[in-house]
Amino acid sequence: MPLAPVAGILTTEQPQDFSLIHRLDCSMVRWQRRPVEHEQELIRLAAPESPRLKSVVVLDALHDLLKGQLGASRAMQWLAADIQLLASHFQRVSGHTLLDISLDTISRQECPYFHIDNMDLRLVCTYLGTGTEYLDDSQADRDWLGQGENEKVCCGNQPHQAAPMDVLLMKGRTYPGPSDRAQVHRSPEPSPGQPERLRLRIDGAS
Ligand SMILES: [Fe+2]
Numbered sequence: 001m002p003l004a005p006v007a008g009i010l011t012t013e014q015p016q017d018f019s020l021i022h023r024l025d026c027s028m029v030r031w032q033r034r035p036v037e038h039e040q041e042l043i044r045l046a047a048p049e050s051p052r053l054k055s056v057v058v059l060d061a062l063h064d065l066l067k068g069q070l071g072a073s074r075a076m077q078w079l080a081a082d083i084q085l086l087a088s089h090f091q092r093v094s095g096h097t098l099l100d101i102s103l104d105t106i107s108r109q110e111c112p113y114f115h116i117d118n119m120d121l122r123l124v125c126t127y128l129g130t131g132t133e134y135l136d137d138s139q140a141d142r143d144w145l146g147q148g149e150n151e152k153v154c155c156g157n158q159p160h161q162a163a164p165m166d167v168l169l170m171k172g173r174t175y176p177g178p179s180d181r182a183q184v185h186r187s188p189e190p191s192p193g194q195p196e197r198l199r200l201r202i203d204g205a206s
Pocket residue numbers: 111115116117185186
């Protein structure tokens with residue numbers, strides 16, 4: 001049976017399903033990845049290096065950019081290969097030729113309020129730490145967006161939360177089509193004892 005979104009969210013274990021983001025009834029595709037032990041170990045090794053990256057780049061130039069900026073340790077090589085993989089998925093689905101790629105180590109809550117992004121599509125992967133919180137269609141009251149009223153936006157519901165390594169491909173405000181398909185989400189609250197977040201974000205720059 002073909003996969004279909006549930007309340008706007010399509011959850012899959014196959015990255016080929018990112019293309020289903022273009023369905024009219026889909027706001028977000030969540031690729032659930034199950035990292036094997038050696039990948040978890042590499043992520044733990046990568047985190048203390050606090051790798052950072054902010055660049056607008058074409059896919060063909062990404063390999064050299066990552067090699068130059070992330071360094072040659074085993075953990076960074078793994079991270080670079082994963083970023084390359086996710087960037088190629090994003091380009092395939094979004095059609096953008098220029099990619100705006102940022103990798104950050106984050107210890108604060110960047111966007112505490114539920115919101116939608118001002119772009120067509122965005123890919124987010126939290127490698128380490130707590131993942132993005134998001135609401136499905138049955139939980140969100142979009143009329144309250146932008147008013148600093150989290151409880152009213154989520155109608156008192158407990159938001160969903162991405163797991164580390166999950167990849168979220170979200171529609172934003174400027175995606176062509178129905179405006180109520182932009183994915184409602186927010187940064188997670190930092191919780192004591194949790195590691196800093198290591199987060200990748202990919203947007204289209206043209
Ligand atoms: Fe956002």
